[in-house]
Amino acid sequence: MTASTMIFDTAINPETSPYSLQRDPTKKIIDNIEFIPVTDTIFEKDEAGKRIMKKIRYMAEHNSIYVEDQIKSGVSPKYGMGLSGEEKKSRSDVIILERGKITVDGEMKPNLVEYLQKCNFNGSNPNRDPKKTVLFYYNDVKEKAKKEYSKYKLVDRARSLVASLEGNTRKLIDVAMSLHLDTNMTEDQLLLSMRNKAESDPELIIGIISEDKAEIDLIVHKCLEYGIIEFTGFAYRYPNAKENIKGFSGKQKPEIAFKSFVKWLGEDEGQGDLATLRKLIDRHEKKLAEKAA
Numbered sequence: 001m002t003a004s005t006m007i008f009d010t011a012i013n014p015e016t017s018p019y020s021l022q023r024d025p026t027k028k029i030i031d032n033i034e035f036i037p038v039t040d041t042i043f044e045k046d047e048a049g050k051r052i053m054k055k056i057r058y059m060a061e062h063n064s065i066y067v068e069d070q071i072k073s074g075v076s077p078k079y080g081m082g083l084s085g086e087e088k089k090s091r092s093d094v095i096i097l098e099r100g101k102i103t104v105d106g107e108m109k110p111n112l113v114e115y116l117q118k119c120n121f122n123g124s125n126p127n128r129d130p131k132k133t134v135l136f137y138y139n140d141v142k143e144k145a146k147k148e149y150s151k152y153k154l155v156d157r158a159r160s161l162v163a164s165l166e167g168n169t170r171k172l173i174d175v176a177m178s179l180h181l182d183t184n185m186t187e188d189q190l191l192l193s194m195r196n197k198a199e200s201d202p203e204l205i206i207g208i209i210s211e212d213k214a215e216i217d218l219i220v221h222k223c224l225e226y227g228i229i230e231f232t233g234f235a236y237r238y239p240n241a242k243e244n245i246k247g248f249s250g251k252q253k254p255e256i257a258f259k260s261f262v263k264w265l266g267e268d269e270g271q272g273d274l275a276t277l278r279k280l281i282d283r284h285e286k287k288l289a290e291k292a293a
Contacts, residue, residue, distance in 0.1 A: 007139040008116055010034060010100035036095040036102075036135055039067075040119040043127070058115040060092035065115045097136060151202075158198035158205040162191060165209075177221045178208045216262050219277050228280045236261050245273050 038058040043051045055067040059079075062070050071077055095112070096102065106113045116122060116138070123134035165172045169187070176183050176190050179197065183190075198205045208217065223229040229236055233251045235244035246261050264270045265277075 006104050006106055006113055006116075007141060008097070008102050008104070008122070008136045009139045010097050010136055034097040034100070034135075036097065036116075036121060037119075038093055038095055038115075040121065040132075042118055042120060042129075056115060056118060058093060058095060058112060060109075060112070063111055065111055065118070101139075102136075154202040154206065155199060158202035159195060161205060161209040162194045162198050165194070166191065174218050174222075175208055177225060178218050179204075216265050216274065219274070219281065220258065220262055220265070222281050223277050226281065226284045228277065228284065231257060233257075246270070 040056050042054050042056055044054050046052050056065045057067050057070065057079075058065060059070060059075070062073070062075065064070060064073075067077075070079070095116070102116075104112050104116070116136075117125065118127075119125070120128040120132035121135040122128060122138060123136065124138035124140075128134075165175060166187070172187060172190055173183050175194065176185075179194065181190060181193055185193070194205065220229075224231065227239065229245065230239050231254060235247040236257070237244045246264055248257060248260070252260070265274045
């Protein structure tokens with residue numbers, strides 16, 4: 001497979017026996033072969049940005065897919081229609097999906113690639129007419145590989161961050177609290193739970209362990225855990241205080257209010273309260289340490 005190779009796959013669900021399914025009762029898919037129409041009408045924008053209608057047609061021996069260009073070069077307007085006295089369509093002017101797939105060399109057949117990309121039968125075409133039936137999709141192998149590899153890199157990074165917590169009890173407990181894990185579990189149990197989370201949601205793990213926002217996120221978790229602040233459904237406030245730290249216009253779901261509160265604390269308006277919360281946490285943890293001593 002060369003760098004210019006492009007693959008297009010059938011839109012028929014393989015689970016429903018793709019080559020026996022009939023889209024049109026008058027047209028059957030036979031011998032594992034599916035024929036794609038070689039003519040279509042599309043809309044494109046001209047230089048002024050105005051949408052104009054264009055007729056396109058695949059001709060193996062013609063460089064352009066635009067019917068107007070083909071006619072200008074001498075091709076009959078009724079080419080391929082099978083009418084008496086008219087030029088019949090060449091046998092090479094067909095598009096066939098064999099066993100649900102067509103592989104095209106873009107350098108050898110650029111006009112076929114262009115037609116397949118621009119026609120409305122291509123479900124991957126962002127400019128297609130949604131009223132037209134989707135017959136195939138562009139199988140972007142390179143893009144799929146890029147996305148899949150990026151996902152693996154995220155998972156690897158998340159795993160590495162989890163591994164970096166080994167032996168760092170304080171940081172491990174902080175992260176566990178942010179993940180709502182039971183901090184009474186052993187270190188190995190916590191690390192295993194975090195590793196599993198790194199597999200299923202690497203971005204969450206990376207965000208909690210490495211991003212600046214993670215510190216504020218953890219501060220709020222600790223404040224709630226230690227009883228330094230409370231969430232009423234309408235606001236975050238200090239227990240028994242008359243004024244709110246951060247109020248909301250109406251009753252909020254805890255997870256939505258939490259994100260909003262963390263974001264607010266990270267902004268200029270919330271910096272004063274953020275500093276206060278840090279001090280209160282330090283004071284509380286010093287007391288806990290003194291009791292444990």
